Amino acid sequence: MTTESPESATIAVSEALALPELAAGAPEVLVGAEHLDRRLRWAHVVAGTGAAPLLDGGELLLTTGAGWPTEPEALAELARGLVATNPAAFVFELGDTFPEAPAPLRRACEAAGVPLVALHREVRFVQITQRIHQRLLAAQSEALVARSEVHAMLTELGLNRSPVDYVVERLSETIGAPVVLEDSAGNVVAWSGASGSSGTSDEAAGGDGSGAGVGTAGPLALSAWVSDGREDPPAPGWDRVAVEAQGRRWGALTALPGPPHPAGRRTVLELGAFALALGRLADPDGTQWLRLSSKHLFDVLLGGRFRRDEELAVQLSAYGLPIEGRVVLGAVLSSRGEFGAHESLERAILETALRRTVAPEGRVILAPEQTLDVEREPGRAPALLALLSFPAGDARVSQPGSPDIAHPLAVRLSRELDMLLPSTTPPGWRAHLSLGAAGHGLRSLITSLERVRAAGTLRPVAGVGRVTVQQAERQALAYLVRGLSATPEMQEFVSATLAPLVEHDEGAGPGHSGDLLRVLSTYLAHPTNRSLAAQRARLSRSVFYQRLALIEELLGVDLTDGDVIATLAVALLARRPTD
16 A cells, blocks of 8 residues: 555645745746646755755755855756755755856756746745645645545445445545446446446446446546556546455556545555455455446446447447447346256356357357346246347348248357256256347447347247247337336226236136136137147147137127237237246
8 A cells, every 4th residue: 555645645836835935035936837736745944965865755945055065066966966856846045155046956957857946035944844844744634534534434334245336436435536446357347426427437428326337538438448458547647556465456446537635546546445355355256246247237228327329339348248330139048947956057057158159259248137127037047138249240140031940049059058058957947038139339239128128028939959039020019019018008908908807817716717818828829720729728629718718708809800819919918928
């Protein structure tokens, strides 16, 4: 951790020159006017030739030249020795000994970029040093208090086992600037914008805050910088520290330009990095960072937490999902049936199989269902929400020529699953791949993902091996209806259309089969072949026909009428996913 004083605990040379005690001497900047922003951490009066060994650098040196040699060579050597200690600035009071600043001192200061200031009137050095030291000590005391407060805050967060995104959010609030946490591969794990500039982007670059958002200009610049694999901060004013412990580096914290902090921006970041490193030690497999990274990205994408498409596209690229010139789509990978092993193994196999399916030219970003606002169907393992990106012309995203042929992604996924699934996997287990429409550009990706989420689980249009597939392009009506299902008008339509069947199925007692909705759904899937529908419903034809007659009686409709079939099909689609 740095031991240097933060800028807020120092004084700029320009501030010192503005003090009344120095201003009384009619100061004139002879050399280094462009370097008056140099910070001084002490004031020291130089008399004679033996001061250099007493200096540590960063001092404001006050002198009249008393005891200095007048010979040019000796004076030049003394000037070089004093300037070599890297003082913040020289203040030279002109008088009888030196009516003007010595030329060797001017040359040495100019070569080193050290400001040289001449005082044309006599001043009391003791008053100047006293005033400067008072200000410095007060600032350093404030820095110690501020550092103690930051340390206490981060210690409390650690004791509370606060999540990573909340720690990053508090760091951002503390220093008043966006803060970004990356992993060792340069992927953005969490970010937060200062108050009033939010966003996983913020006011400057495009996001929102959500407690883990980020300012836009900042995150946008950072995303491009990270994606280029750069180590050094991209511009002055950025601070960057490593998150590491026990010789292992897990990532980095970066603060974008912002106001100074009493404890020092870098000190705050270092304390934050230490707290995050302790949390990382307690999470050796890094799953929290991985889940958080995906969650933020999908929150931004689906929550509209960005201002401009270009900025979000850059952030996606930083996450490893290129958009420009690529074919993109959203997808959901879930499962059906008993897996016969622990849920974590099932999820790991699904995720690995999908990553292999899109590799090597394709790219994918996954988010587990539990990190998102996705309804989980009873008896189903957690689904994986996916963003997919492929090179233009990739055969895996081309539409099959025949409706009976499974999508190329499903075929590839089936092969990968065959190589990964344990031999003990029950025969009835299936992976269900829901594919949104493929397109180009960020808007197409968002639309594809939103539609596949809204559609939920539909009846598969094809299957191959252990994979069943539903597709937006081949189930346009279902995707459209599911997208509108949450509107009040659609819910009223569903209730009015299906109410008698719902009431019947929820009833109890003799004569209540409780399966009319399922029978209706099966019939509507095969309205021209009642024998096949009865077979799919696993009912005898006579019982199946009795159920259909009861449905017609309860609804007062003719199930052979085309308008009736269309109306009921839409109502069922809008009501809930079809098993």
